[in-house]
Amino acid sequence: MSDEPQPQQPTEGGAPDEPPAAQVAGNGGKRPKRTGWRRVLPTWRMVLGTVLVGALLVVGLFFLGYSMVKIPDANALATKQSNVYLYADGTEIARDGAVNRENVTLAQISKEAQHAVLAAEDRDFYTESAIDPKAMIRAGWNTATGKGKQSGSTITQQYVKNYYLAQEQTVTRKVKEFFISIKLDREQPKDEILEGYLNTSYFGRNAYGIQAAAQAYYGVDARELTAPQGAYLAALLNAPSEYDVIAHPENKAAAEARWNYVLDGMVKKGWLAEAKRQGTAFPTPREESAADTGMSGQRGYIVRAIRDHLTQNKIVTEAELDGGGYRITTTLEKSKQDAFVDAVNDKLMSKLDKKNRKVDGYVRAGGAAVEPKTGKVLALYGGIDYVKQYTNNATRRDFQVGSTFKPFVFTAAVQHDSETQDGRPITPNTVYDGTNERPVQGWTGGGYAPENEDQHSYGDITVREATDKSVNAVYAQLAVDVGPDKVKQTAIDLGLPTGTPDLQPYPSIALGTATASVLDMAEAYATLANHGRHGAYTLIDKVTKDGKDVVELPGRKTSQVVSREAADTTTSILRSVVQNGTATAAQAVGRPAAGKTGTAEKDTAAWFAGYTPDLATVVAVMGQDPVT
Numbered sequence: 001m002s003d004e005p006q007p008q009q010p011t012e013g014g015a016p017d018e019p020p021a022a023q024v025a026g027n028g029g030k031r032p033k034r035t036g037w038r039r040v041l042p043t044w045r046m047v048l049g050t051v052l053v054g055a056l057l058v059v060g061l062f063f064l065g066y067s068m069v070k071i072p073d074a075n076a077l078a079t080k081q082s083n084v085y086l087y088a089d090g091t092e093i094a095r096d097g098a099v100n101r102e103n104v105t106l107a108q109i110s111k112e113a114q115h116a117v118l119a120a121e122d123r124d125f126y127t128e129s130a131i132d133p134k135a136m137i138r139a140g141w142n143t144a145t146g147k148g149k150q151s152g153s154t155i156t157q158q159y160v161k162n163y164y165l166a167q168e169q170t171v172t173r174k175v176k177e178f179f180i181s182i183k184l185d186r187e188q189p190k191d192e193i194l195e196g197y198l199n200t201s202y203f204g205r206n207a208y209g210i211q212a213a214a215q216a217y218y219g220v221d222a223r224e225l226t227a228p229q230g231a232y233l234a235a236l237l238n239a240p241s242e243y244d245v246i247a248h249p250e251n252k253a254a255a256e257a258r259w260n261y262v263l264d265g266m267v268k269k270g271w272l273a274e275a276k277r278q279g280t281a282f283p284t285p286r287e288e289s290a291a292d293t294g295m296s297g298q299r300g301y302i303v304r305a306i307r308d309h310l311t312q313n314k315i316v317t318e319a320e321l322d323g324g325g326y327r328i329t330t331t332l333e334k335s336k337q338d339a340f341v342d343a344v345n346d347k348l349m350s351k352l353d354k355k356n357r358k359v360d361g362y363v364r365a366g367g368a369a370v371e372p373k374t375g376k377v378l379a380l381y382g383g384i385d386y387v388k389q390y391t392n393n394a395t396r397r398d399f400q401v402g403s404t405f406k407p408f409v410f411t412a413a414v415q416h417d418s419e420t421q422d423g424r425p426i427t428p429n430t431v432y433d434g435t436n437e438r439p440v441q442g443w444t445g446g447g448y449a450p451e452n453e454d455q456h457s458y459g460d461i462t463v464r465e466a467t468d469k470s471v472n473a474v475y476a477q478l479a480v481d482v483g484p485d486k487v488k489q490t491a492i493d494l495g496l497p498t499g500t501p502d503l504q505p506y507p508s509i510a511l512g513t514a515t516a517s518v519l520d521m522a523e524a525y526a527t528l529a530n531h532g533r534h535g536a537y538t539l540i541d542k543v544t545k546d547g548k549d550v551v552e553l554p555g556r557k558t559s560q561v562v563s564r565e566a567a568d569t570t571t572s573i574l575r576s577v578v579q580n581g582t583a584t585a586a587q588a589v590g591r592p593a594a595g596k597t598g599t600a601e602k603d604t605a606a607w608f609a610g611y612t613p614d615l616a617t618v619v620a621v622m623g624q625d626p627v628t
Contacts, residue, residue, distance in 0.1 A: 078163045078200050081324035081546070082212070085303055087334040088541060092215060094299035097324040100216075101208035104547045106195040109210055109222040113230030115272070117198060117210075119265030120234035120258075122155040125194065130156040130185035155197050156181045162200035198222075203233055204240030204247075205288055211547075217285035227272055228283040231262040246288055256282055294387075298341060301382020301392045305519075306330060308395070309539045313554060316543065326551075329542040331376035340367060340379040348621065349384065359623070366393025367619040368522040372529035372611065375537045375556060377519070381619075394518045397501055399605040399622050401521060402598030403470040405491070405512035407528065407570050409479050410463065412490035414566040418482040426463065426481065428573045432474040434458030434466060440507050443480045448507050450476045453599070467573045468580050470597065472511055479510035493561035495523035495534055512598055518618050525609045526616035528574075529594075532567030533560050578610070 082097035095102075106114070118125055131154065153161070160180045184193065203213035211222045213233050218225070225233070235258040236243050243255040263280060266272035295303060306328060310316045316326065344365055352360040367381035382392040412418070413426040421441050424430055436457040437449040450472040452458070458471055466474035479487050484505035492498055496516050503514040516524075519537065527534040535558035543551035574594035595610025609618040 075164060083321060083324055083326040083328065085299075085306055086327070086329045087332050087337070088330060089334060090221075090329070091334050092219075093330070093332070094295060094303050095212075096295070096303055097322075099208055099324070100206045100212045101199070101324075102211045102327065102547065103199045103209060103325065104211045104222055106191055106198070108547060109195075109198060110225045110230065112227040112272075113210060113214075113222060113225040113233065114194065114198070115266050115269070116227065116230035116234040116262050117237070118155075118194075119231075119269060119271065120237060120262045121158065123265055123269055125155050126190050128154065130154060130181040154181070156185050156193050159193055159197040159200065160184060163196055201237055202240055203236045204244050216288070218283070219286055226283070227263070227266065227276070228259075228280050231259050231266070232283055232285065234262050235259045244285070244288075246285055296387050297385055298337070298380070298382060300386025300390065301394065302330070302332065302380060304386075304392055305380060305382070305395055306539055310543070315540070315551060315553060325546045327544045327547065328540065330539055331371075331374075331378065331541050332380060332539070333378045336369060336379040340369060340381050344381055344619075362623045364389065364391075364393050364622040364624050365619065366396070366518040366622070367617065368394050368519040369615055369617040370519075370522045370526040370537050372526040372613065372616055375523070375526065375535045375558075376541075377522075377537050377539045378615070379617075380519070380539075393620070393622060397515050397517045397520070399515055399620065400502070400512055400600035401514055401516050402512040402600045402605065402607055403472075403475075404521060404596050404598035404607045404609045404618070405514060406467060406470065406475050406510060406598075407574055407596055408491040408494060408524065409475055409482065409487050409510045410467065410573065411494070411528065411562055411566050411570045412487045413478060413482045414569050415490060415562045416482060416486055418486075420481050421477075426478065428462065428464040428467075428569065428576075430463050431460050432463065432466060432471075432477055434461040434471045434474050436473060438473045438477075440476050440480050443507055445506065448476065450508070450511060464573050464576055467596070468577050475510040476507045479507050484509050490562065491524065493534065494527045495536070496520050512600070518620050521607075521609055522616055522618040525611050525618060527561065528567045528570055529611040529613060529616045530567075531564045532562040533558055535559075574610075 077099065080097065080099035081101045081103055082095040082099060084095050084102050085093040087093055122128075164180055165176060199209040199211075201210070202208055203210070203216070205213070205216040207213040207216040210225075210233060213236070214220050214222045214225050214229075217233065218229055220229075232255075235255060238258055239254075242248055242251050243258060245252045245255050259282060263272065263277055267274055267277050307318070307321055310321065310328070311318050320326075344367065348363070348365055352363055354361045364383060365381065366383065367379070368377060369379040370377055380394050382394045383389045410426075418426045420426060420430065420432075434452070434457065436452045436455050439447055439449045452472050453470060458466070458469065458473075461469075461471060461474060463474065463478070465471075484507060487509055488503055488505045491500075491503065491514070496503065496514070497520060500520065501515045503509070503516070523534075523537045526537070535556050538556060540553060543553065545551055571594045574596055575592060577597075578593050578595050593610055593612050595608060598607035598609070599605070600607075603623075605620055605622045607618070607620045609616075611617065
């Protein structure tokens with residue numbers, strides 16, 4: 001047996017690392033004090049294992065989340081748009097819909113505005129990934145150190161929040177935003193994401209999307225935005241309500257600071273020349289008006305007429321219009337529309353005294369102007385104010401047209417080579433008996449003896465003179481001589497709807513018992529001005545959906561509904577009415593004009609219909625109890 005000490009064997013439950021006897025002997029017979037560090041401190045293998053397990057867990061959770069979170073359908077708010085109604089020159093008339101938004105393509109947004117938004121929100125958008133951790137850290141630091149509130153989210157993340165999710169600040173929403181952003185960045189080009197972001201962001205003034213914002217703040221389309229304007233709109237994204245310097249002038253300094261930050265960023269990225277930046281003045285936005293997108297004034301009447309025209313002609317359904325997203329360019333010319341409104345206000349509304357004359361409170365007016373050759377409605381007057389009197393007086397069909405119908409009777413006579421009861425051809429010089437309450441000859445449907453205006457008897461009078469003076473006795477006889485059914489059909493051929501109320505084939509048809517609308521009558525008179533060639537009027541020039549899809553419009557069909565001789569002969573006697581008859585006030589136009597006045601039964605409405613070769617205009621003044 002060896003004299004060398006043998007290693008101490010651990011007893012059951014003993015520790016394998018007990019110090020040998022020699023160490024104990026060398027320590028005065030005492031065992032050294034154990035610190036326990038070797039038990040507490042992890043080894044490098046433990047650290048590495050923990051890191052690997054943690055990394056695998058993170059990767060596993062990432063792939064689990066990535067697989068579980070799907071790109072959802074857009075939220076309801078993000079897809080809602082307004083319909084935009086425009087004058088022929090592109091000037092905006094009105095918008096309707098629950099959400100003031102008009103989606104546009106990226107090409108329809110100025111580069112200056114695009115760069116301004118990138119400078120404000122995400123300068124490295126085109127080179128970075130969907131998630132930018134450094135930006136999150138930087139935003140948090142700037143906010144904490146008082147350098148201004150900044151978003152740590154990329155434009156992709158903000159777009160995901162706007163378009164797919166909601167605005168609540170919850171962990172669940174942020175997690176979804178994280179994964180959807182990554183997926184979206186892999187599936188969609190950057191341009192599409194930027195376009196979506198610009199169309200869904202809120203800019204204040206109830207304007208969703210940059211197109212609505214451009215109109216709300218500067219009255220221009222997004223393609224016309226300048227660098228200063230774009231920078232201001234981009235600044236609004238940071239605080240839409242607070243940075244509106246019109247609504248909150250006390251915040252102008254803060255708004256301008258943010259605006260300068262955006263412009264400086266554009267310069268730094270090479271999107272704006274330094275020299276141009278130095279000469280840039282703050283672009284103060286226009287005053288906010290409740291009427292900008294509302295229905296006050298003529299807007300509501302026009303919008304209602306346009307919607308009716310679209311649906312009645314089966315271009316777009318009411319349900320489709322309610323869904324929004326339509327950009328509708330009308331045929332209305334702003335200069336003529338404004339002139340029409342000014343004329344009604346100057347010649348009629350300004351002369352009313354509703355305080356001292358009760359009847360003046362009953363006055364309503366409607367008007368329409370149609371271009372004869374094209375059928376385009378160039379101006380429309382629906383009433384004093386849509387939010388006060390919502391019935392459109394230009395399209396309503398509940399007031400008799402009176403003597404403005406008489407030209408259709410004469411047109412029918414020439415068209416059908418009609419003769420008097422005693423066989424004389426009917427021409428402008430044919431003589432009739434204009435005696436008041438003279439019984440109509442040749443009518444088998446019962447005695448009919450119409451009254452003349454003011455009960456006046458004219459005796460023998462030519463058709464031309466009878467037209468000048470609007471003699472009922474002559475025209476009732478003329479309708480019978482032509483045939484009331486032929487008169488009715490001629491009126492329809494000229495442009496009155498087949499279903500016009502009270503358009504009946506009786507002698508009284510000549511006196512204007514039918515209740516056509518102002519717009520109907522303007523179409524019929526436009527046919528006379530166009531030498532008897534008729535085409536239905538139109539209010540629409542172009543319709544697009546979602547800023548790109550063009551909606552097909554029905555082709556306009558024209559036909560020679562009455563002979564040129566019939567139309568032009570009628571025009572000749574209507575020119576006489578302007579020169580010598582009841583429409584001499586129309587001479588003020590300063591050029592050859594034809595026209596006819598009319599009064600409804602019991603004086604409930606007064607009409608004027610007139611035209612030149614270039615324009616047919618009809619105006620009616622109606623009396624209606626304001627309560628109804």
